[in-house]
Amino acid sequence: MQGIFLVGFMGTGKTTIGTALGERWGLPVYDTDEEIIKKEGISINEIFKRNGEDYFRKLETQILKNVPVKNCIITTGGGVILKKENREYLKSIGKVIMLNASVEEILKRVETDHTRPLLVGDKREKIVNLYKDRFELYIETASIIIETTGKTVNQICEEIEQGLLN
Numbered sequence: 149m150q151g152i153f154l155v156g157f158m159g160t161g162k163t164t165i166g167t168a169l170g171e172r173w174g175l176p177v178y179d180t181d182e183e184i185i186k187k188e189g190i191s192i193n194e195i196f197k198r199n200g201e202d203y204f205r206k207l208e209t210q211i212l213k214n215v216p217v218k219n220c221i222i223t224t225g226g227g228v229i230l231k232k233e234n235r236e237y238l239k240s241i242g243k244v245i246m247l248n249a250s251v252e253e254i255l256k257r258v259e260t261d262h263t264r265p266l267l268v269g270d271k272r273e274k275i276v277n278l279y280k281d282r283f284e285l286y287i288e289t290a291s292i293i294i295e296t297t298g299k300t301v302n303q304i305c306e307e308i309e310q311g312l313l314n
C-alpha cells in the first residue's frame with residue numbers, strides 16, 4: 149500500500165485521526181512534528197524561539213522526505229503545504245487526505261493548548277488569517293477532503309476508509 153498522508157490546518161485532527169487509523173489498520177504512524185521533537189530533543193515552541201520558523205521548516209522538509217512511506221500513515225504539521233517542494237513530494241509519493249474544520253471548531257479544539265507557536269495571541273484572528281493563506285494549498289495537494297466538524301474520530305476514520313475505496 150502506498151503511504152497515507154494527512155494534511156490540514158492546525159487542530160483539524162491530523163495527529164488524532166492518524167493514530168486512530170494506525171490502530172484500526174495495524175500500521176505504523178509517523179507524525180512529522182513528533183519526529184522533529186525527537187530529533188531536536190526540545191519542543192516545537194522552543195525550536196521556534198531558539199532558531200525561528202525557517203529552521204523549523206527546513207527540518208520539516210527533511211523529516212517529511214525521510215520518514216518511511218510504504219504501508220505507513222504519516223501525519224504532517226499544518227504548515228507542510230507551504231513549500232512547493234513538499235506539496236510536489238506529497239502528491240508524487242502517496243495518497244494525500246485533507247482534514248478540514250470550521251474556524252469555531254478549530255478554536256474550540258486548540259483554545260487551551262499552548263504547543264502551537266503560530267497561535268499565540270488572538271487565536272481566532274491568527275486562525276482566520278493563516279487559513280485564508282493556506283486553504284487553496286491544502287486543496288491543491290489532497291485528493292480526498294474530509295470535513296471533521298461535529299464528527300467523532302470513528303466517523304472520520306470510516307469516511308476516510310470509504311474515500312479510499314472510491
Ligand SMILES: Nc1ncnc2c1ncn2[C@@H]1O[C@H](COP(=O)(O)OP(=O)(O)O)[C@@H](O)[C@H]1O
Nearest residue numbers: 157158159160161162163164257296299300301
Ligand atoms: N473529531 C474531533 N472531535 C473533537 N475533538 C477532536 C477531534 N479530532 C481531534 N480533536 C481534538 O482536537 C485537538 C487537536 O487535535 P490534533 O490531532 O492535535 O490536531 P492536528 O494534529 O491537526 O493539529 C486535540 O485535543 C484532539 O483531541
Ligand SMILES: O=C(O)C1=C[C@@H](OP(=O)(O)O)[C@@H](O)[C@H](O)C1
Nearest residue numbers: 157158159181225226227264265
Ligand atoms: O500550521 C503550522 O504551521 C504548524 C502546525 C503544527 O502542527 P499541527 O498542525 O499538528 O498542529 C506544528 O507543525 C507547528 O506548530 C506549525
Ligand SMILES: [Mg+2]
Nearest residue numbers: 162163181224
Ligand atoms: Mg498534529
